[in-house]
Amino acid sequence: MSNTSSIPPIGQRDELLQMSNVDKVFNGSVEALKDLNLTVNQGDFISLLGPSGCGKSTALRLIAGLMRQTSGQITWNGGLNEGDLGVVFQEPTLMPWATVEQNVWLPHRLRGKSMDDVRGDIMWALKLVGLESFQKSYPRELSGGMKMRVSIARALVTQPRLILMDEPFAALDEITRHKLNNDLLMLRDKLKCTVIFVTHSVFESVFLSDRIVVMAARPGRVSAEVTVEAPYPRTEEFRTSADYADLCRKASDALHGAMNQHGERASA
Amino acid sequence: MSVSDMQPPIVDLEEQQFARAQRRESIAKWALPAIMLVLAIYSWDRIVVWSDIPHYILPRPGLVMQTLVADWAMLSDALWVTLKITLMALGVAVIGGVGLAVLFTQSRYFEMAFYPFAVILQVTPVVAIAPLIFIYVDNRLAGLLLCAWIVAFFPILSNTTLGLSSTDHNLRDLYKIYGATRWQRLRYLQLPTALPYFLGGLRIAGGLSLIGAVVAEYVAGTGGIGSGLAFRILEAGYRLNIPRMFAALLLIAVTGVVIFTLASLLSHALLHKWHESAIKREN
Numbered sequence: 001m002s003n004t005s006s007i008p009p010i011g012q013r014d015e016l017l018q019m020s021n022v023d024k025v026f027n028g029s030v031e032a033l034k035d036l037n038l039t040v041n042q043g044d045f046i047s048l049l050g051p052s053g054c055g056k057s058t059a060l061r062l063i064a065g066l067m068r069q070t071s072g073q074i075t076w077n078g079g080l081n082e083g084d085l086g087v088v089f090q091e092p093t094l095m096p097w098a099t100v101e102q103n104v105w106l107p108h109r110l111r112g113k114s115m116d117d118v119r120g121d122i123m124w125a126l127k128l129v130g131l132e133s134f135q136k137s138y139p140r141e142l143s144g145g146m147k148m149r150v151s152i153a154r155a156l157v158t159q160p161r162l163i164l165m166d167e168p169f170a171a172l173d174e175i176t177r178h179k180l181n182n183d184l185l186m187l188r189d190k191l192k193c194t195v196i197f198v199t200h201s202v203f204e205s206v207f208l209s210d211r212i213v214v215m216a217a218r219p220g221r222v223s224a225e226v227t228v229e230a231p232y233p234r235t236e237e238f239r240t241s242a243d244y245a246d247l248c249r250k251a252s253d254a255l256h257g258a259m260n261q262h263g264e265r266a267s268a
Numbered sequence: 269m270s271v272s273d274m275q276p277p278i279v280d281l282e283e284q285q286f287a288r289a290q291r292r293e294s295i296a297k298w299a300l301p302a303i304m305l306v307l308a309i310y311s312w313d314r315i316v317v318w319s320d321i322p323h324y325i326l327p328r329p330g331l332v333m334q335t336l337v338a339d340w341a342m343l344s345d346a347l348w349v350t351l352k353i354t355l356m357a358l359g360v361a362v363i364g365g366v367g368l369a370v371l372f373t374q375s376r377y378f379e380m381a382f383y384p385f386a387v388i389l390q391v392t393p394v395v396a397i398a399p400l401i402f403i404y405v406d407n408r409l410a411g412l413l414l415c416a417w418i419v420a421f422f423p424i425l426s427n428t429t430l431g432l433s434s435t436d437h438n439l440r441d442l443y444k445i446y447g448a449t450r451w452q453r454l455r456y457l458q459l460p461t462a463l464p465y466f467l468g469g470l471r472i473a474g475g476l477s478l479i480g481a482v483v484a485e486y487v488a489g490t491g492g493i494g495s496g497l498a499f500r501i502l503e504a505g506y507r508l509n510i511p512r513m514f515a516a517l518l519l520i521a522v523t524g525v526v527i528f529t530l531a532s533l534l535s536h537a538l539l540h541k542w543h544e545s546a547i548k549r550e551n
Contacts (some may be wrong), residue, residue, distance in 0.1 A: 064445050087445055093438040097460045097542045109456070110446040138542050 007192055010210060010227060013041035015077050016162060016194055017063065022072035024058055024220075031219030032058045036072070038213060038222065040162070040196065045188060047205035047212045048198045049251065051259055055220020056198045060164050063196065082111060086155030086163040090170055092147035094139040094154075100126070101135040104154045118157075125153040128187055145176040152184070156191070165197045169204070181207055182236070189233055202255060206247045207239060214251070216258035223258035226251050327511040332518065335511040343500065343512075347519050350481055350496035353409070354523070357416030358477040364417065365424030365473070366466065372425075373432040373458065374450070390422040394480055398487035408488060412496075415487070416480030420473040427469030431462025464543050467535040474527040482520060 007013070017040040024033040033055040040046060048056040061067050062074060064087060076084075086107075094103045101115075101122050108118040115122075126132045129149035139147055148168060155163055169177040185208060188195060199205050205212045206228055216223035228247055230238060238244055279287075309329050315321070316328045323331055336343065368386070372379035398415050405411040435457050443453050485498035495503075497516045504512040539545060 061441075064441075066441055066444060082447065085445060087442060089438045089441075091438055093436060093442060095439065095457070095460065097463070106442070106456075107446050110443065110448045110452055140542060140544075 007043035007232075010041075010044075013043050016040050016042045016044075017077065018073070018075045019059070019063070020073050020075075022059075022062065022074060023070045024055070024062065024067070025070045033062075033069075034219035034221050036221060040194065042161075042194055043192055044211055045195045045209040046197065047209040048196065048215060049200075049202065049205045049212050049255060050215030050220075050223075051217050051255075052200070053220070054215040054217040054258070056215055057166055058220065059215075060166050060196065060198055063162075064164055083107065083158035084161045086158065086160035088148075088151050088155045088163070088165040088168045090167045092139070092144075092151040094147055094150055096139050098138075099135065100131060100137050100139070100142070100150050103139070103150055104157050106154060107158045121157050121159075125157040126150075128156060128190070129153045129183070143176075144172055145180060148172065148180060149183075152187075156187070156193075159191075161194060163193055163195045165195060167198050167200065170200065177204070178236075178239075184208065185232065185234055202248055202251045206244060206251050207234060212251050212254070214254040214258050216261050223261060224254040226254050324508050324510050327514055331511050332514040336515040336518065339512055339515060343497070343515060343519060346495055346497045346500045346516065347523070350478075350485070350498065350520070351523060353412045353416055353481040353484075353496065354478045354527070357413055357420050357480060358474055358527075360413065360417050361420035361424055361473050361477060362470065365421045365469070366428050368421075368425050369428035369432055369462075370454065372429050374454075379429075386422060386425055389418050394419050394483055395487060398484055402488055412481060412484045412488060415484030416477050419480030419483075420477035423472040423476065424466065424469040427465045427472075428462050431465025432458045434465070435461045464535075464539055464545060467531070467538065471528060471531040471535065474531045475524055478520070478524050478527060 019036055019038045019040075022033055022036040023031070026032055036055070036059060038046075038059070048059060050056055058067075062069050064085060065080070095106070098106075104122045104125055105115055105118065108121065109115075123132060123135070126135055129152050131146060131149055131153065134142065134146070134150075139150070142150065151168070155165075169180050172180065181204060184195075187193070195209075197205070197208060210228050210232075212226040212228060213222055214224040214226065215221065226247070230243055230247065313328050313330070316326055327335075368382070372383065394415050397418065398411075401414055402408075402411045405414060432454075439457060440453075443457055448456075481496065482498040485496045486502065489499070489502070497520050501513050501516045504510070504516065
């Protein structure tokens with residue numbers, strides 16, 4: 001993540017994580033995921049796009065190690081080490097009794113590091129999200145967008161190899177969401193980090209990612225993959241370009257395809 | 269913000285009314301209870317005078333105050349005894365309640381095994397258990413303490429247990445992802461989450477420990493040196509010294525109010541920076 005060279009194009013990236021033939025069954029019969037295959041490469045910005053119940057969040061929870069797959073393998077290139085993962089949930093998930101800097105300290109604190117040891121890291125992360133002057137504030141003093149920024153700073157503070165984001169901006173208003181989308185791309189450009197981003201929004205997935213993995217429901221599986229070749233940095237101009245509209249149509253078609261597959265299965 | 273700093277503020281009629289209503293309310297908040305209290309005491313006094321009620325049935329408020337001053341040496345000793353038992357019982361209730369709550373959340377099986385005992389202790393009236401306690405426990409102070417503790421510990425236990433298990437599930441996931449130990453989760457996540465619940469329990473337990481101490485004294489009954497306010501009330505009752513009964517009663521009530529106020533202040537001091545309950549909204 002510290003390298004300053006640009007991210008190589010898709011197809012020339014080193015493998016980071018491999019999910020092969022992953023199944024997850026709940027209660028003995030509900031197939032949340034069936035035969036999921038996904039390779040995550042270093043520098044990928046992957047959006048998991050799909051209707052609710054397609055297992056996007058389940059896939060994320062499996063990668064995060066919050067649950068175990070029923071069968072199949074999840075392998076990390078070089079193994080999974082402390083501080084390799086950063087997570088951002090749909091809610092900011094901040095501790096209300098702790099100040100902004102104490103919240104960002106959490107990943108380090110749980111590894112036994114004192115505030116003084118990691119103050120540099122914390123300020124670095126807060127600067128990245130533009131909140132360095134709010135270090136002593138309490139979460140209730142911040143707006144929804146700012147809370148989300150703190151949450152992102154907390155995910156970045158260990159300089160993780162992979163950042164998992166589970167519909168992080170879904171609860172924000174459109175203007176704030178666009179702003180955070182832009183800032184997230186800027187961060188990614190600066191840090192060369194790998195992101196898996198779960199979303200319901202076709203537009204968001206096209207704007208942010210270079211790989212859109214479209215998932216279908218019942219059972220949850222990968223239905224299609226759309227590659228977004230548009231170059232980074234992407235700005236507001238990209239949002240209004242013809243390319244963007246085309247890509248949105250393509251992703252939207254893939255999503256409808258995924259939903260129809262489910263319809264055929266249900267009627268069969 | 270910066271605009272309103274430069275221009276004179278525009279206050280419309282509705283805003284003015286709102287500001288007036290708020291001012292009125294902030295005055296009434298203190299004045300109204302004070303006026304009502306004075307009125308109640310005054311009408312008590314008038315009723316006694318107008319109906320010619322003898323002081324051994326219902327003393328005038330002034331007489332109660334006189335008795336309080338005259339008997340202060342005896343009553344303050346008694347107050348000290350009751351207060352000591354109340355505070356000790358509250359202290360043990362906090363330690364026992366929080367300790368048990370932590371054990372409960374650390375082990376579901378422990379909770380399953382011992383929660384029923386806590387409920388049985390709570391639902392059985394302390395007046396009914398107290399005579400037994402004074403048969404089995406020789407030390408009078410220990411007996412009183414035990415009675416007061418039985419009444420006071422349950423709200424702390426049940427509130428703290430609820431608080432410890434009310435942690436945000438996303439935060440729990442986050443702690444798991446970052447490899448938090450049990451101890452770290454308890455200290456950094458569960459205890460802070462439980463703090464507002466615990467303080468709510470403490471406010472209830474403060475009053476209950478006083479009630480427990482008074483009830484236990486009634487049952488224990490033995491007089492002499494080291495008698496608390498409840499015993500003084502009993503004793504004054506036998507002697508038909510009604511003003512002294514009222515004076516002792518007044519001291520108990522004031523003690524209860526002081527304990528509640530201190531618990532509320534503690535709660536405010538610990539929570540006002542971050543908790544919803546302590547935040548004043550504009551609208």
